[in-house]
Each structure stands twice: as structure tokens, then as C-alpha cells.
Amino acid sequence: MSKKSTAPWADAPFPLIETPSVKIKSDHFYLQAASEMAHAHNVLIRSLNAIIQQGPHIPTSEAANYKVKDVADFLTYVRCWVKMVHHHHQVEEDFIFPEMGKFSGRPGLMDEPQHQHESFQTGLKNLESYSTTTQPEQYRWAGTNGMKQIMDTFSKELTDHLYAEIGVFLELGDLDSEEYKKTWAQAEAVAKASGNLTLLFEMVPLVLGSADKTFEGGEEFPPFPWLMPYLAKYGFAARNGAWRFNPCDFWGRPRPLAFTGKGGDGE
Secondary structure (H helix, E strand, O other): OOOOOOOOOOOOOOOOOOOHHHHOOOOOHHHHHHHHHHHHHHHHHHHHHHHHHHHHHOOOOOOOOOOHHHHHHHHHHHHHHHHHHHHHHHHHHHHHHHHHHHHHOOOOOOHHHHHHOHHHHHHHHHHHHHHHHOOHHHOOOOOOOOHHHHHOOOHHHHHHHHHHHHHHHOOOOOOOHHHHHHHHHHHHHHHHHOOHHHHHHHHHHHHHOOOOOOOOOHHHOOOOOOOHHHHHHHHHOOOOHHHHHOOEOOOOOEOOOOOOOOOOOOO
16 A cells, blocks of 8 residues: 555544654663554554544445455454553553563562553443444444444543653653663563463464564564464464454554445445
8 A cells, every 4th residue: 555645544633642762762672562562552543543534434224235254354353452452551551561670679560550540431331332233234334332432431541551651651761771671571472361262363364464564663563473463364363354344454554444435335
């Protein structure tokens, strides 16, 4: 997909986060941590934007071009996105934030980012419930009890938090670099171990398809084995239509969104 295209894409309506290491130069690990967290947050933002951009154009049951599978796949995509957000913040709360407080000798160091999680939890739970219990013929984007109404209750709070947290990480250059690096490596191991099959089947395809490797130093993100995109495309994600809503292919190459109301949607 050409970056000069005027077609709606997953870099809006919520702006992506600039990669700190593009503008700042330092050998201290705080910069790598902040940059990796920015890439992770941009995965969440791109898939959120993909939902917002495509949701209004999924044909509902009254439309002549309505297809049950289109709606069912979109609801699955939304549900997996909620799970990914929950997983990301659970790893932070259970491991990253407490461990950073311990090795820094500053308990409560990450209290503010953690408290921000509370501002969007109710909205996320409501979206998870909607995406899980709504039948395809009941799906609506706009109007009372539509998906947009739920999204509007928390999406700004969520993205404000994702932006602000990078600023917090950029203030940690006074921590011990090697200890920070060890904690970060342990956190990555915890994140990979805590999802099991749910992580593999429902979150890995979403991460792969929302990580734009052409964006500001994103070539090495996510830190998966080189074989993972092939395993996803030809293996565990091959028959799940939800991944057509991803803004990138499994190799991190941006592609046009599947549903934009421009004709040929869903093909």
C-alpha cells in the first residue's frame, strides 16, 4: 500500500506514536525500552483504528450485500483486540511495573500509568461483552447500543494513556541500564508464557498484522522468530477470516483496509 494513498488507513483517527530512538540517541537501555513500548502501543492503536475505520462499512442485516461471515469475523477481530489490550496491561501490572519498582528502589514508580488503566476498563469489558454476545444479525455500528457508542466511552482514555506512558518511560534514564535490561527480558518471557494457545491463535495473528515494519525503526518488531509469519499464514491462522481486517499482512507490510465503503469491500 502506498503511504501516499488517500484511502482511510490505520494511522487515523488516533495518531501513531513517534519512535523515541528516531530522534533521541543514547546507549542507555531506557531508550530501547521506550521505543519497544512505542511499537507495542502502536500495534494496539493501529488495530483500534482499523476497527474504527472499517466498523461503519460492515454491511448489516438490512443491507443487500450483508454476509453473516463478514460480521462474525469482524466481531471476532474486535474480541481478539480486547484480549490483546487486556494481556498487554496484565503483563505490565503483574510483572513490569512491580519489578521496575523493586530494582529501582522506588516503590510506586509506575503507579500513575497503572492507575490510568482503570479509566478504560469498564469500556473494554463492555466491548468484549458486545463482541462476544452479539449475533451477526444484531450488529450495528452507529446509533443507540451500537458498537461506536461503546468505543466512544473509552477509546480516547485508552489512547491518551498509551501516549502518556511513553513519556514516563523516557524519564527513566537514571535507572541502572543493565538491571533495566534484565527486567525487560524477563517481562518479554512472562508475556510469551502467559498466553498459551489463546496467545498463539487469537493474539499473535493480530500483532503480526498490526505491526507496520515500514514505520520508524519497526523492522525488528515484534520479536518473533522469522518463521512465525509463515506459520500464521499457512497454519494456525489460515482459516480465520478475522485477520482480513488487519491493516498489514503477517510480514508487517501495510495493505488497504478490507472495508472502507469504496467498493469491493471484503474481497
